[in-house]
Amino acid sequence: MGIITSGVVALFITVVLTAGIRRTTLRRRALDRPDGRKRHARPMSYLGGVATVLSVTGVGWAGSELGLAEPGAPVLPLLAVSGAVAAFGLVHDLKPLNAWLRLAAQVVAAAVFVSLAGLSPMVGVLAALWIVFLTNAFSTLDNSDGAMATVAVVTATGLLVCAALDGRSGVVLLLTVLVAALTGSLVHNWYPARIFPGECGSLFTGFVLAGSVVLLHAAAPPERAACVALPVLMVVAVADTALVLVSRRRAARPLLPDGGDHIAHRLRRIRFTAPGVAVVLGFGAVVGALTGTLVYAGLLHPLAGLVPSAGALLAVVALLRIPVYGGPPRRSARPAGRRRPAGKRTTGAVGAAVPAPASTSASSTAASSTAAASGPTVPPPPNGRPATELAADRR
Template identity: 40%
Template sequence: MASWLTAAGAALGALLLADMLSAGLSRYALRRGIVDRPGVRKAHDRPTPYLGGVAIAVAVLAAGTVSIPYWDRRITVLVVAAVVVALVGLLDDLRPTHPVFRLVVEVVAATAVVLAGGRIGVFGHWLDPVVTVAWIVVLANSFNLLDNMDGTAATVAVAGGCLSAGAAYLEGQRGLALLLITLSAGCLGFLVHNWAPARMFMGDAGSLFIGFLLAAAAVLVRVPGGATARLAELLLFTFVATVDTLVVVIARPRAGLSCFTAGTDHAAHRLRAMGLTVPQVALTLCAAAGLAGLCGVGVAAARLPGVLTLAAAATGAAALVLLLIKVPVYAAAPAEEPATADVLPLTVRPAPEPRHRDLPLRNAPASDRGSVLHLDEWRR
């Protein structure tokens, strides 16, 4: 009973603290000009403050102090590494940093988690630590890319964090479970300000902090059933971010675009183009993360077989990717498709370099997409 009361108190504290800090930091960011300004490749039409990620991180760390007695060396290193990654994200929010610098810091942070004992444990030799570092870095950045629409990243984090906490608790890792519970609660408190229409963004500080914690926590949770169960668990607890990344990696080369540029062609934007509202998109992604996470808990509890669950998860992911890449989100060039009320012509106006360098949606309302950037213009 005491452990449940501790978890409930920590969660409530993280929720309230994230809410209050978000409100205060929002006013501070507006005064200091720490905002994401509207631009031709953006969906929002007014300056929106960053620093939501700072509110989440501080709330999680403050409320998470109740779990310190349960921490071991691995969790301590995980928290320190996540804070370092969040600080790099904050630097990028305040003033864009070089991608190589950010990548190096992420690799060092992930390596620290591996050296502390976090391993995927699939191959059984030197390849395990290498793959673990790569997996944590890729998934942290995948979650960063998932933060592309009001409420999406926060809702996915709420579901993913809660269910990852359940798996950690089943394994007896109370410290990790409490940390993940406070992460979910902190994201829920921030979601009050990030729900559509968003009054605040979490920025890279928040998305990298959350993504790193979730990816590394999945590595730290041990599941019975061998390599296949381990792979199923890793895929299920990061299902939405994995599908979103695969959609982009597959669709952009087919459209003649680079995978290393940002754009409004992610899973959320494709769901939006299918006719869902922004809140419906966020809830859909949250439901997908929740369903996958429940299956992950089933694997961790040895209630679902590893082989069959991995096959089902991989098949489901492949089906979703194939479905989503067929959704038309890239606007055709004027010569191929004249501008109409549904596809606005390119407008050129001075704007600062956007935080989210997004391609517009083809079928979204004008209020959601700003001006349209045609593919031929993008390539130039």
């Protein structure tokens, strides 16, 4: 009952605090405006992740002090390091930082956490890499109304069940508070979003989930098949990051800077709505969470974990076929050996008149007169929208 009460308190705090932050940012005009990097359609309140961070850390710390977590549970170290990551994300929200600097900060935070968790050097290195990978995966998943929060709620619920099966009350407390806080943030972040988490909220969420996976895996009995079950719970975030890395590698683009080439952007290009994107990602998260939980509980064979993984692989292959890097390819150039006729000039304005050369035949002149009489000719629009014009990612 104490853990359930903690979740209810976290839900209430997040809903109220997020509304207050939104009103404050609107009153002070502290709005995040769309540009080439941020693709929401209009200026919008941000810093919604601050409410989630304060709610989870405050209620989680209070619950641990009240004895709701088992003695020696590494909940407070995880909360402390996650809070430091969230603070760094808040700095980035206020003044964008270099991508490599952000990655270095996450590596340091992951190294500090695995050292506090008492893992061996070899396991600690693998755990730190896993934490950095998942933290960035959830951070970049925050690119459409309600997408990141929906996936995180489902994933955290699956981890919560796994922690309850092992009697890990500390992890259960932390994940219960996180699920409640993210649910409260969805009240404001669901379509049409009125505020979004920003790097502060998304980095914090990813770090807490990744750290919880490390803690569960380190203490899981051998019969749990944790090395198969727990990664399956993260199938959507992993698939999204894998899609981006493969797509950018094939297009010879930089890997780190965020762009409009994630699952949400590709679904929007094939006419999915913003709520539809969140539902599709949430459904994929449910499949992964349900399968991973049943495998962890021993109700399914570990090979069953290959089913959502194979489905995610097929989805990545299919999504790679959706163009996201600009419009359609340009028309082929004129055949070699043919030069532009002398005296012909072009203008950059659509529909501007182009004088014909002196050697134009009478039939060409007549055709031009007919076209001019019927009005200027406007070239047809491209078949695809550039990725930078996707305006419904954050509303």
